[in-house]
Amino acid sequence: MLFGVLLLMDTDEALQCDQLFAAGLQDLVLLRGSAAYVDRESSYWAANNPLHPSCIVQPRNTEDVSRVIKVLAKANSLIALRSGGHTQWTGSNDIHNGITIDLGRMTTVTYNPQSKLASIQPGPRWGDVYEELLEYGVCVPGGRDGNVGIGGFLTGGGNSYYAGLYGWATDNVANFEVVLADGSVIDANPKSHSDLFRALKGGSGNFGIVTRFDMYTFPAHDVWGGIRAAVRGKGDELAQAMVDFTNNNKKNPEDAYIINYTFNPSSSSDALVAHVVVDTHGVVNAPAFEQILKIPVIMDDVKTRTMANMANSYLLPSDEQQVWFTLTFRNDVRVIKKAGLLHDELVEELKREMPAGNYTTQCLFQPVPTLFTEHSIQRGGNVLGLDNVKENALMWLITGSSETAEQQKIMREKLTTFYTTLDAYAKSLGLNIAWQYLNYVDQTQDPLKSYGQQNVDFICKVSKKYDPSQVFQSKVVSGWKISNVGT
Template sequence: MDTNCCEVLEAAGLKVLRPGTQAYAIREESYFSVAAQLEPHCIVQPTDTAQAAQAIITLKTLTTCNWAIRGGGHMTWAGASNIHDGVTLDLGLINQTEYVHEKKIAKIGAGSRWGEVYRALEPYDVTVPGGRTSTVGVAGFLTGGGNNFYSSMVGLGCDNVINFEVVLASGDIVNANKENNSDLYKALKGGSCNFGVVTRVDMQVIEARNLWGGQVIYPLSTTEDHIAAYVNWVDNIPSYVQGSAVTFWAYSPAAGDIVVSSALHDTTGTVRAPAYKEFLSIAPQISDTLRTDSHLNMTVELEEPLGYRQVWITLTGKNDARFIRKAVEAQSSFIESWKASQDADFLNYITFQAMPTVLFEQSIARGGNVLGMDREKGNAILFQMQHMVRNADQEAEARHRLIAMRMALKDYAKDIGTDVEWEYLGYADESQNPLATYGRENVAFLRDVATKYDPESVFQLRVPGGFKISRLE
């Protein structure tokens, strides 16, 4: 093992954070999930693209150390964007956002978090279709797809990137767009960290002032009404693509029970548009935060508690009430089993998000991506469960149980004909294999692009974290 890599990086004039220092501790503690907080030999923080290239060349040619790539640090599982025996290449200082008014483009540093981006763009009355939680990182969100408030209107976040600036394993800095390196451009729209280090993204902006929306909380007894409302919402999206609705079933010890929450957001700012009538008619309601507010503040509201080890799993099904109902039942059983055998200090959320065909059509219209959802002929729903615990033993037990629960739901969906192959990389656990769900042609394309731009397989062998194309069968 080469533990001299930190000295080599320092000798190259790069900013290096060492264990035992306050700066190192702050960066490690800033990962969203405690499970992702590891102990790299050191953290190297480039301040611009040139320094990122220098760090990559130094690590590649002068050390045998492996490394990890960190953007916002929001992936939940250990090793996705951090490393224990090696170096973490932390892009957190590459976080500037520049608005180019004449081109209606935002140039965004890949180490930014979405809250920083929205704050920078607010004075210009524009925004971009980024994360719905302000602390989500830019690069990981976009290279994994990027569901957003505006998805039905403009497609996923990745579909609105017009250029990626990328440092290749060779140290070369290239731009990937429709005209230059177009194969890399497409591969980065869903292909994750298999080709190089993204240091900047240029996105088409959306003219936007305030949104209308917030969260409405209901008792668990309204479950059937919500299932019906969500299925109808998904089917009716083409008649109102400006809207967004995500329904949660959430458990916390403080509440003592599961509650249902509808996160409703209208990108036009229209107050109580008719499209939301079915949700807003459900009674009783416990509380709501519905108001007119900025894109930034809407994403701040959706922040989640820190200090937990997060275990996430995901799968996708056709827009069918049976699929939602079965998942809600599975959550209830999971929580009761957990309460009977484990520490009471835990949180559990499940969410349902629309993946309508109109969204896939927007992706195609903007040049396509590699996710493969355009294969689907009907509307779909993205399901996610988040289980949050305090210690490593509980995390391991939760993962074991969640994997079994996910497979049971998958088998049920297959049995009733509602299964959708595709999995959303941004919500997937380390036990999942989302790249393999993109379809045979896209997987072959990703392999070809990885081989072309990284012929030595540096990002497969020396950057072991994340979902790797080389690990597919």
């Protein structure tokens, strides 16, 4: 019957998926047009992500991943890899007419009380992980939005509310179980395949498919945190608070702060300055926020809650067209204020030029103090290249979501101008830092290059060692590839 369905497909497409059937893997395959296929294609976070592969293959466990990659490494088709499917740019996690390996069935989360390690497969969402680990009274540094996926987040860095205490989430991985292109399954940790272990901490999908992340845990506490929102006029005070917070983060590593100039015409006719405050030890009105809490707000949702509740309370809406850009700056209030002014201009332009419909903008800053890198170094290092940044920095992210492809085109044009203007402004004052966060970039950016030549060379070397046929460069084409780094 299934072979009959294959015959109804375009011959080339059928040939690609046929090889999975011939290898006896038909139980894992979702064919185009089936209800399960439609369901998975509509489960991407961004509306611009689904690309309609010839078929989707959904391994249930590590052994399945090994069987699948052995077959696909020899097939003609191009391949995409997906864990949560949360990366926002088109081509990051799906493919048109190729085959998508979808790890969404691999959702097991376990905890070993002896080793105190949590073992997490790539397919659940952070909200699920927090809930499951809470049963054991432990937690790990993970996504701040409960719907974010595991595989991309942990191999790209992973900024969490716990970064001041434990650094990037990837630095909290004790062991990666990896399926290589030849189907072999290896463990990468400080003692075994230590080069791959380091390369996977920021090196994304360049080496193999991670099928299990063993993470260090810490005791779970309630956090005190949430979102507040102030009128636009309070932006400068909140911006100064961001600079001060970043410089003091080492004294208050349990605290996290984000500021966000945002506009959502369906809920307010003006831009607001939303901000997130979190004390991960659960201290109410934590002293690190003294300056911030004095600023009057029009909305305040800060309270004592579990990390799972915090993550699951703030889910950014899915099914919208997305455009994101990111940059990194020296910790200087002038850049934040400039971004706020550019955001004001953006809002006025969108009000005038955007066709009717729902759209939202967010212009966020978050701290990247040297403290994060101190944690990375203590935990054996990664390939992010932030050890080259010797001062406290700010990570900037602009996002524009809209309903239609026509609106997305306008949004892309506007955000490209915003990004290039802010970049030029920072450069003119010597406030730019070359680093780009891989998990936030637009497809026109070059995050791996921003890790620095030494890390690029190292990632290349490790990729050639563990993937001599370069399957994860030439066939598994989704995401950021070291072979595509610009010169």
